Amino acid sequence: MDGIHLLGEWYGCPADTPEFTRADALRKLCVALVRDTGLTVVGDAFYQFEPQGVTGTVLLAESHLAIHTWPEYGFVTVDVYVCNLATDNRAKAEQLFHTLEAALKPKRTRFQAIHRGGKDE
Amino acid sequence: MDGIHLLGEWYGCPADTPEFTRADALRKLCVALVRDTGLTVVGDAFYQFEPQGVTGTVLLAESHLAIHTWPEYGFVTVDVYVCNLATDNRAKAEQLFHTLEAALKPKRTRFQAIHRGGKDE
Numbered sequence: 596m597d598g599i600h601l602l603g604e605w606y607g608c609p610a611d612t613p614e615f616t617r618a619d620a621l622r623k624l625c626v627a628l629v630r631d632t633g634l635t636v637v638g639d640a641f642y643q644f645e646p647q648g649v650t651g652t653v654l655l656a657e658s659h660l661a662i663h664t665w666p667e668y669g670f671v672t673v674d675v676y677v678c679n680l681a682t683d684n685r686a687k688a689e690q691l692f693h694t695l696e697a698a699l700k701p702k703r704t705r706f707q708a709i710h711r712g713g714k715d716e
Numbered sequence: 717m718d719g720i721h722l723l724g725e726w727y728g729c730p731a732d733t734p735e736f737t738r739a740d741a742l743r744k745l746c747v748a749l750v751r752d753t754g755l756t757v758v759g760d761a762f763y764q765f766e767p768q769g770v771t772g773t774v775l776l777a778e779s780h781l782a783i784h785t786w787p788e789y790g791f792v793t794v795d796v797y798v799c800n801l802a803t804d805n806r807a808k809a810e811q812l813f814h815t816l817e818a819a820l821k822p823k824r825t826r827f828q829a830i831h832r833g834g835k836d837e
Contacts, residue, residue, distance in 0.1 A: 596791050600723070604833050640759040642775050652773040652780060654763050659773060661780050663799070670717050672832055674795070678784070709828070711793055712725050 596712040598658065598678035599685045601692045605671040607702030608664075615699055616666045618643035618651065625653050625660060628694050632687040634677065657684050660691065664699075671699055678712070717833040719779060719799035720806045722813045726792040728823025729785075736820055737787045739764035739772065746774050746781060749815050753808040755798065778805050781812065785820075792820055799833070 613620040622641040629636050634655050641651035647667070653660040657677040664671045675692045677684040696704065734741040739762040750757050755776050762772035768788070774781040782795040796813045798805040817825065 596786050596789055596793070598793070602721070602830065602832070637763040637771065638761040640761040640773065640775050642758040644777075650758065650775050650777075650779065652761065652775065652782065654761050654771050654773065656765075656771075658771065658784055658793075659782050661773065661782060661795075661797070663779055665717050668717055670833065672717070672719070672779075672797075674782075674797070676782070676793075676795070707830070709723065709830075711723070712791065 596678050596680065598676060598711040599688055600674065600676040600709040600711050601688055602707045602709065603673040603692060603696065604705040605673065605696065605699060605701030606669060606704070608669045608671055608699045610666050610669060612699060615664050615671070616647045616649070618649045621649045621651060621662065621664070624698055625651065625662065625695070628691055629653055629655065629660060631694070632691045634684065634687050634691065671701065676711070717799050717801065719797060719832040720809055721795065721797040721830040721832050722809055723828045723830065724794040724813060724817065725826040726794065726817065726820060726822030727790060727825070729790045729792055729820050731787050731790060733820060736785050736792070737768045737770070739770045742770045742772060742783065742785070745819055746772065746783065746816070749812055750774055750776065750781060752815070753812045755805065755808050755812065792822065797832070
């Protein structure tokens with residue numbers, strides 16, 4: 596099961612972005628961006644930390660999006676993992692990753708792309 | 717925000733393991749194993765593919781567990797990502813990862829551990 600996993604660490608995100616601090620706003624953004632890419636939502640879970648900060652995932656037919664925000668550090672980690680069962684979903688995964696990054700406006704980023712599965716099927 | 721992300725690809729899992737094919741069984745297993753480690757569940761979402769296969773995540777106060785199963789290929793991918801905000805959670809993450817692996821019984825595995833965050837806070 597060939598797949599691609601994009602991992603981001605985003606630093607210096609503006610602390611007053613609602614999508615960065617509130618679970619309901621981040622959930623709405625994530626689900627909308629997933630749908631915009633043409634990936635398929637099959638579930639989600641988001642949790643609001645108090646006084647701020649969010650952890651959440653959107654389950655995809657193609658695998659998952661996971662995001663964790665630490666407003667006190669201006670820091671976010673993001674995972675977009677898609678398998679390529681019927682079609683190559685890498686371009687959709689990259690679109691999702693970059694539109695989410697544009698919404699949360701980090702000043703500095705680290706990025707890794709990891710190939711998963713494939714050889715031993 | 718220092719953290720550790722364990723990524724597994726498990727091949728040759730026995731196709732008749734209920735936790736491998738059914739969302740309710742896999743959810744129950746994952747939540748129980750997370751609690752056994754002392755990590756903190758703050759939410760979850762699991763989805764049943766038909767005729768078989770599961771995608772799911774358990775949200776943790778410490779980040780997340782994500783798992784995807786493809787019974788038709790005997791294949792599973794697993795992510796255990798924990799941050800180390802107040803304490804070093806790596807040992808708990810490894811315990812969770814290995815007890816889950818023992819339950820799903822892969823014949824062959826690939827493993828990566830990725831350090832996340834930390835330098836640019």
